[in-house]
Amino acid sequence: MVELVALPALGDNYIWLLQDGAQALAVDPGEAAPALHALRARSLVLTSILVTHHHADHTGGVAQLRAATGAQVFGPATEPVPQPFTGVAGGSTVRALGLSLQVIGVPGHTAGHVAYFCPDAGGSPLLFCGDTLFSGGCGRLFEGTPAQMLASLDRLAALPDNTQVCCAHEYTLANLRFARAVEPDNPTLLAYEQHCAALRAQGLPTLPARLETERAINPFLRTRQPAVAQAVRAHSGCPDDEVAVFAALRQWKNEFR
Numbered sequence: 001m002v003e004l005v006a007l008p009a010l011g012d013n014y015i016w017l018l019q020d021g022a023q024a025l026a027v028d029p030g031e032a033a034p035a036l037h038a039l040r041a042r043s044l045v046l047t048s049i050l051v052t053h054h055h056a057d058h059t060g061g062v063a064q065l066r067a068a069t070g071a072q073v074f075g076p077a078t079e080p081v082p083q084p085f086t087g088v089a090g091g092s093t094v095r096a097l098g099l100s101l102q103v104i105g106v107p108g109h110t111a112g113h114v115a116y117f118c119p120d121a122g123g124s125p126l127l128f129c130g131d132t133l134f135s136g137g138c139g140r141l142f143e144g145t146p147a148q149m150l151a152s153l154d155r156l157a158a159l160p161d162n163t164q165v166c167c168a169h170e171y172t173l174a175n176l177r178f179a180r181a182v183e184p185d186n187p188t189l190l191a192y193e194q195h196c197a198a199l200r201a202q203g204l205p206t207l208p209a210r211l212e213t214e215r216a217i218n219p220f221l222r223t224r225q226p227a228v229a230q231a232v233r234a235h236s237g238c239p240d241d242e243v244a245v246f247a248a249l250r251q252w253k254n255e256f257r
Contacts, residue, residue, distance in 0.1 A: 003018070004017075004121070008170075010031055014205065015029045016028065018121070023045050023046075024047070025071075027049075028051060030059070030060045032060075052075075053113040054075075079110060090114065094116065099120070102117045103117075106130075109140065117159060125160050127165050129167050134175055136171075136219075137219075157221050162210065162211070164209070165211055170206065172206035176193040178253050182249070186216075219249060232245045236248035
């Protein structure tokens with residue numbers, strides 16, 4: 001059995017640590033200290049570092065972690081991940097902790113962004129999706145197009161219901177406040193927001209999220225739902241086209257206060 005641990009970093013980031021009692025892999029180490037502390041506290045050997053995209057809050061600790069542990073680094077082949085690293089792309093497979101992690105190409109937030117999907121981690125499937133899919137939201141489009149991001153989210157939404165969504169930021173409550181502006185009459189959303197608020201009040205993470213829940217409450221996975229599309233068109237006056245609706249929803253979120 002493996003254990004999944006969310007390590008807070010940089011204010012609102014999470015470094016994901018997956019460990020089997022002896023060895024570990026780390027995902028998106030924006031800084032090294034939280035990971036090194038967790039490894040020492042648990043007497044773990046770090047064998048692998050997985051990077052989803054090149055932004056500094058996901059790679060800032062890579063060099064120090066690699067130097068301290070000798071871990072092998074995997075990251076998107078087309079992005080400037082700290083060298084040396086093994087480049088991966090959609091369709092690749094990474095082996096770590098005796099597990100097979102499938103690489104899914106998810107351009108949008110950045111041009112070469114990837115996610116890592118582990119269908120069998122001794123329990124629920126795991127998805128390490130960086131800044132592509134958040135609980136209740138999605139990443140900003142810094143390098144990709146709305147069509148790319150919509151297709152990337154479609155790929156992730158097609159994964160099994162019980163997939164644990166391990167995104168890289170604690171943005172959930174802010175995302176759900178926006179989701180409620182889009183879909184104020186969604187009872188599942190309202191209940192989930194209360195659940196997440198209770199977790200945060202106890203100092204607990206809202207993550208990982210369950211993909212089945214995300215499909216029921218996340219407006220960026222629901223742009224083809226009539227109520228969501230209608231709300232977006234009413235807000236923005238965008239055409240009745242799925243990419244236009246998605247782009248308008250993302251712009252609405254960018255401006256939402």
